[in-house]
Amino acid sequence: MQVFNQNIEQSNSTISLSIKREDLLHPFVSGNKFRKLKYNILKAKELHCDKLITFGGAFSNHIAAVAFACQEAQIESIGIIRGDELANKISENPTLLFAQKCGMKFDFISRDDYQKKYSESFLTQLESKFGKHYLLPEGGTNDLAIKGCEEILTSEDADFDYICCSIGTGGTISGIINSSLPHQKIIGFPALKGDFLKDEICKFAQNKNWELITDYHFGGYGKVTPELIDFINRFYKDTKIPLDPVYTSKMVFGVLDLIEKNYFPTGSKILMIHTGGLQGVQGMNQWLEKKKTNKIIFDE
Numbered sequence: 001m002q003v004f005n006q007n008i009e010q011s012n013s014t015i016s017l018s019i020k021r022e023d024l025l026h027p028f029v030s031g032n033k034f035r036k037l038k039y040n041i042l043k044a045k046e047l048h049c050d051k052l053i054t055f056g057g058a059f060s061n062h063i064a065a066v067a068f069a070c071q072e073a074q075i076e077s078i079g080i081i082r083g084d085e086l087a088n089k090i091s092e093n094p095t096l097l098f099a100q101k102c103g104m105k106f107d108f109i110s111r112d113d114y115q116k117k118y119s120e121s122f123l124t125q126l127e128s129k130f131g132k133h134y135l136l137p138e139g140g141t142n143d144l145a146i147k148g149c150e151e152i153l154t155s156e157d158a159d160f161d162y163i164c165c166s167i168g169t170g171g172t173i174s175g176i177i178n179s180s181l182p183h184q185k186i187i188g189f190p191a192l193k194g195d196f197l198k199d200e201i202c203k204f205a206q207n208k209n210w211e212l213i214t215d216y217h218f219g220g221y222g223k224v225t226p227e228l229i230d231f232i233n234r235f236y237k238d239t240k241i242p243l244d245p246v247y248t249s250k251m252v253f254g255v256l257d258l259i260e261k262n263y264f265p266t267g268s269k270i271l272m273i274h275t276g277g278l279q280g281v282q283g284m285n286q287w288l289e290k291k292k293t294n295k296i297i298f299d300e
Contacts (some may be wrong), residue, residue: 027071040136056082061276063104139171185209
């Protein structure tokens with residue numbers, strides 16, 4: 001679904017730029033979260049698991065999506081939340097409050113313990129505390145998530161030369177890489193600092209037609225700058241397309257900046273993937289208000 005499409009004249013060249021609105025797939029389980037959860041929820045049902053456990057931070061898109069999806073599937077959801085100081089602040093956090101209203105139960109743990117969440121001892125504790133369950137990794141990335149993300153591209157996208165998307169855990173881009181065509185190049189824009197995601201992507205990606213551009217994280221995961229917030233607001237004013245501040249906005253900013261720098265050859269057809277994440281805007285605006293700086297505005 002390409003709602004935004006325009007030709008950009010730059011240095012005597014024409015670039016075709018489109019955006020695929022995966023954020024419109026579902027009002028609460030949007031974008032890549034819909035794709036990642038699709039087959040995992042089906043597998044949990046197939047295994048007759050009536051309880052699903054996953055992990056996330058204070059404003060996690062994944063936590064919100066899992067809570068709603070499990071409610072719809074009549075599966076109990078449990079969120080292992082990073083930061084035990086959040087236990088008494090649920091009412092102040094729009095993401096956690098939404099997840100709680102969807103029936104998710106929380107287990108708040110320290111940041112130190114959270115780093116050990118995949119250790120054998122920690123997983124044994126989960127089994128002892130909660131009993132039989134379906135375990136879903138932080139961000140939802142596993143083989144079944146990749147399978148879902150392989151459905152993002154369709155035959156309608158065959159004419160594009162470049163597919164661009166933001167990256168968190170590497171699952172979404174891995175699925176896109178696997179379903180891309182030989183003539184297409186996949187470009188990922190990590191929302192985190194560092195180059196470590198290459199190893200994660202290599203675990204799932206079957207093709208070699210991809211690269212990461214690590215210059216547009218704006219300080220790291222969950223970090224924003226006044227420049228990025230102004231960009232989000234300008235982009236919405238110009239296109240009426242809302243961008244989230246953690247993932248897609250950084251990718252779109254990067255693509256437009258690379259076009260200005262003549263990164264893409266003349267005549268290139270570029271498809272940007274909007275992976276959702278808009279539920280996090282309210283929480284980000286709370287933080288921006290405390291900082292007494294400009295907020296994200298999606299007024300008509």
